[in-house]
Amino acid sequence: MALGLTLKALADPTRRDIIKLLKEKDMTAGEIADCFTISKPSISHHLSILKQAGLIIDERQGQNIYYSLNTSVMEELIRWLMNVTRKEGGSADERNPD
Amino acid sequence: MALGLTLKALADPTRRDIIKLLKEKDMTAGEIADCFTISKPSISHHLSILKQAGLIIDERQGQNIYYSLNTSVMEELIRWLMNVTRKEGGSADERNPD
DNA sequence: TGGATATTTAGATAGTTATCTAACTATCTA
DNA sequence: TAGATAGTTAGATAACTATCTAAATATCCA
Numbered sequence: 001m002a003l004g005l006t007l008k009a010l011a012d013p014t015r016r017d018i019i020k021l022l023k024e025k026d027m028t029a030g031e032i033a034d035c036f037t038i039s040k041p042s043i044s045h046h047l048s049i050l051k052q053a054g055l056i057i058d059e060r061q062g063q064n065i066y067y068s069l070n071t072s073v074m075e076e077l078i079r080w081l082m083n084v085t086r087k088e089g090g091s092a093d094e095r096n097p098d
Numbered sequence: 099m100a101l102g103l104t105l106k107a108l109a110d111p112t113r114r115d116i117i118k119l120l121k122e123k124d125m126t127a128g129e130i131a132d133c134f135t136i137s138k139p140s141i142s143h144h145l146s147i148l149k150q151a152g153l154i155i156d157e158r159q160g161q162n163i164y165y166s167l168n169t170s171v172m173e174e175l176i177r178w179l180m181n182v183t184r185k186e187g188g189s190a191d192e193r194n195p196d
Numbered sequence: 197t198g199g200a201t202a203t204t205t206a207g208a209t210a211g212t213t214a215t216c217t218a219a220c221t222a223t224c225t226a
Numbered sequence: 227t228a229g230a231t232a233g234t235t236a237g238a239t240a241a242c243t244a245t246c247t248a249a250a251t252a253t254c255c256a
Contacts, residue, residue, distance in 0.1 A: 004111055011105040012244085023182050029203055042245055044204055063202050063253050071183040078183070081176050084121050085169040110214085127233055140215055142234055147213095161223050161232050 002054070006077050009053035014038070015046050019069065022056060028064040100152070104175050107151035112136065113144050117167065120154060126162040 009015055018032055033043040047067060050056045054073040059066050107113055116130055131141040145165060148154045152171040157164050 003114070004109065007105055007109040011102065011109045013102055014244090016101070019182055030201090033203095038244085039246060040203075041205080041247080045244075048204085060203095060252085063200095065203065069182075074179050074183050078176055078179050081172050081179075084117055084167075085172050085176070112214090128231090131233090136214085137216060138232090139217080139234075139236095143214075146234085158222090158233095163233065 002073070003077065003080055005053040006055065006073050009049050009055055010077075012046065012049075014043075015050055018043075018046060018050065019055065022067060022069045026066050026068040028066055030064070032067065100171070101175065101178055103151040104153065104171050107147050107153055108175075110144065110147075112141075113148055116141075116144060116148065117153065120165060120167045124164050124166040126164055128162070130165065 010019075014036065017036070021027060021032060021035060029044060029047060030040070032047070033040045036043060047056065047058070051058060051067075054070055056067050057070050059068070108117075112134065115134070119125060119130060119133060127142060127145060128138070130145070131138045134141060145154065145156070149156060149165075152168055154165050155168050157166070
């Protein structure tokens with residue numbers, strides 16, 4: 001069911017924008033919030049969903065909480081998509097990872 | 099914004115199951131519905147969302163409507179994910195496809 | 197310890213979505 | 227053309243989600 005969490009998290013445009021920001025560099029919750037017009041609590045909510053999906057990692061440093069990207073979950077999604085996309089053939093290992 | 103439609107469509111477990119079915123072979127709406135416990139209209143609704151996202155294609159053959167997978171949209175999503183996942187470097191073409 | 201800053205949690209609300217039953221449309225066939 | 231079969235559309239409803247403001251928690255520093 002991890003795939004469902006990942007896809008739901010990525011299905012929101014604000015959350016995709018957050019991910020694009022974090023691709024460039026790690027950022028605090030406040031820095032991320034400053035890039036958007038919606039409220040800090042809303043951003044916090046989005047961060048929580050991304051974190052729950054395993055797409056980002058948080059680490060407190062003093063008063064700040066730094067967020068960074070965790071690409072392994074996206075790599076898993078890529079594998080699922082490639083499997084669905086693939087036209088038959090390939091080793092047994094490659095088949096039905098889901 | 100096509101990406102949003104794709105991800106929303108894939109975020110539902112029933113719709114992912116439909117995609118897995120269609121990976122194996124093309125099927126009519128009825129055949130697809132028979133694989134699930136939810137009502138035909140609900141399946142029809144899911145098919146409509148998948149179609150709107152460009153993930154599947156429909157073609158009427160007499161009384162039946164056959165559905166088949168369209169992988170190009172998923173390939174686009176794979177590219178987006180690989181771009182977000184990638185650790186810098188690469189040609190200008192490869193950067194920011196979104 | 198007390199005030200300031202950073203962030204999250206709580207509670208409310210408006211909009212979206214998945215599901216159902218009933219009714220409709222399209223096609224085939226006798 | 228009438229009946230049967232395949233599928234969709236309409237309308238209702240319950241559950242979920244994104245957003246907001248207000249309040250709570252955590253950390254730093256003087």
